[in-house]
Structures are given as structure tokens and as C-alpha cells.
Amino acid sequence: MGDGYNFKQLKERILALSTAQDWEVARKEWSLVGIHEADEPDTCLCGHFPIIEICEISNRTTGRRTEVGNQCVKRFLGLRSDLVFTAIKRIRKDINKSLNADAIVFFYERGLLNNWEYNFSQDTQSKRNLSPAQLKTRVAINEKVLAAIKRRGFQGVD
Ligand SMILES: [Zn+2]
Numbered sequence: 070m071g072d073g074y075n076f077k078q079l080k081e082r083i084l085a086l087s088t089a090q091d092w093e094v095a096r097k098e099w100s101l102v103g104i105h106e107a108d109e110p111d112t113c114l115c116g117h118f119p120i121i122e123i124c125e126i127s128n129r130t131t132g133r134r135t136e137v138g139n140q141c142v143k144r145f146l147g148l149r150s151d152l153v154f155t156a157i158k159r160i161r162k163d164i165n166k167s168l169n170a171d172a173i174v175f176f177y178e179r180g181l182l183n184n185w186e187y188n189f190s191q192d193t194q195s196k197r198n199l200s201p202a203q204l205k206t207r208v209a210i211n212e213k214v215l216a217a218i219k220r221r222g223f224q225g226v227d
Contacts, residue, residue, distance in 0.1 A: 079115035079141055086133040101148045102127045102134070103179075105218050106157075113138035115145075124150045157218060160211040167194045167207060168214065181217050186210055 080092055087095035103125035110119030120138035126146065127134045143151045149171065156172035168176070168190060177187040190210060193203055 073115075073117040074113075074141065074144075075116045076145060079113070079137070079145060082114045082135070083137075083146075086131060086135055087128055088130040096146050098128045098130045099126045099146055099148070100129060101125075101142065101150050104139075104150055104153055104175075105220060108219075111136070111138075113141055115141050117141070122150075122154050124148070157214065161215060164208050164211050165204060166211075167196075168211070170194065172214070176214055176217070181213065182210065 083099070084090060084092065084095055087098050089095040089098060101124055105123050105125075107121050107123050110121060111123060112118045113120045114135060114137050117138060117140070120140075122139035123136050124139055124142040125134060125136050126142065126148070137146070139150050139154055142148050152169060152171035153175050156169040159166050160168060170191075173182070173187065173190045173194065176182045177190075182190065186206075189203075189206060193199060193207060196203075199207060
């Protein structure tokens with residue numbers, strides 16, 4: 070990549086936390102468990118600085134966790150955290166916009182959205198003309214999401 074993303078370093082560090090020692094197998098052991106936006110720029114496992122969009126990933130075989138930048142998670146681990154961040158950028162720019170399907174599922178799975186909000190989000194996702202009450206609900210959901218990803222290590226609500 071030549072832009073500060075050191076794949077070799079990322080690979081070594083991820084393999085050290087994995088069971089498989091073959092990269093193509095090892096990377097499949099990892100899941101995206103949480104995302105947040107850093108207040109202070111951070112450094113990715115690959116050495117890239119600065120990263121703001123931080124993904125917490127967990128290895129399902131070793132139980133080990135680590136944090137990696139959004140770009141590396143997408144490009145090297147193949148997890149689509151970028152789609153969730155796309156939704157976040159969209160609602161930050163315009164709080165009246167809807168989350169996308171990836172973000173709706175991501176935040177529902179982590180308990181941030183309840184069943185009712187999950188259904189509401191699906192039903193109204195592609196609607197442009199919401200009633201004032203619906204728009205109020207959408208904005209409230211968006212504000213909740215924006216607040217949640219500001220918390221370091223957000224992985225869900227217990
Ligand atoms: Zn990286």
C-alpha cells in the first residue's frame with residue numbers, strides 16, 4: 070500500500086493472537102465485536118497513524134481481542150466494519166437520515182436497539198417522508214448510536 074499500512078507487521082501481530090498459523094485461515098477466526106471513534110488519534114496494529122475509526126476484533130478460537138483501524142479490518146481481515154462507519158458518517162452529517170442495513174443489524178445485535186427500534190429502523194429505512202413522530206424517533210435512534218460509538222470499547226449494552 071505504501072501509505073503507512075504495514076501488512077507484514079499486522080499479519081505477525083494478528084497471527085500471534087490466532088490459533089492457525091496460515092494467514093488465510095487465521096484471518097477467518099476473527100469477528101468484529103465493537104467499533105468506536107477515538108477522541109485522540111491512535112496507532113493501528115499495522116503501524117499506521119493516525120486512526121480514528123477503531124474496530125475491536127475478537128478471535129473465536131483463542132478468545133483474544135485486539136484493536137485495529139477500520140481500513141485494515143476491511144482490507145486484510147475482510148470484515149465490513151466500513152459499512153457501519155459509512156452509516157455513522159451519514160447520520161452525523163444529517164441526523165434526519167437513516168442508518169443502513171449493516172448498521173441496523175450491528176447495533177441491534179449488540180443490544181443498543183431494542184426489538185421495536187430494530188423493526189422501526191427496517192420499516193422506515195428507505196422512507197424519505199416520515200411523519201413528525203417517526204422523524205423524532207429516527208433522530209433519537211441516531212443520537213443514541215452517535216453517543217454509543219464515542220464510548221471506548223463499545224461492544225453493546227448489557
Ligand atoms: Zn492498520
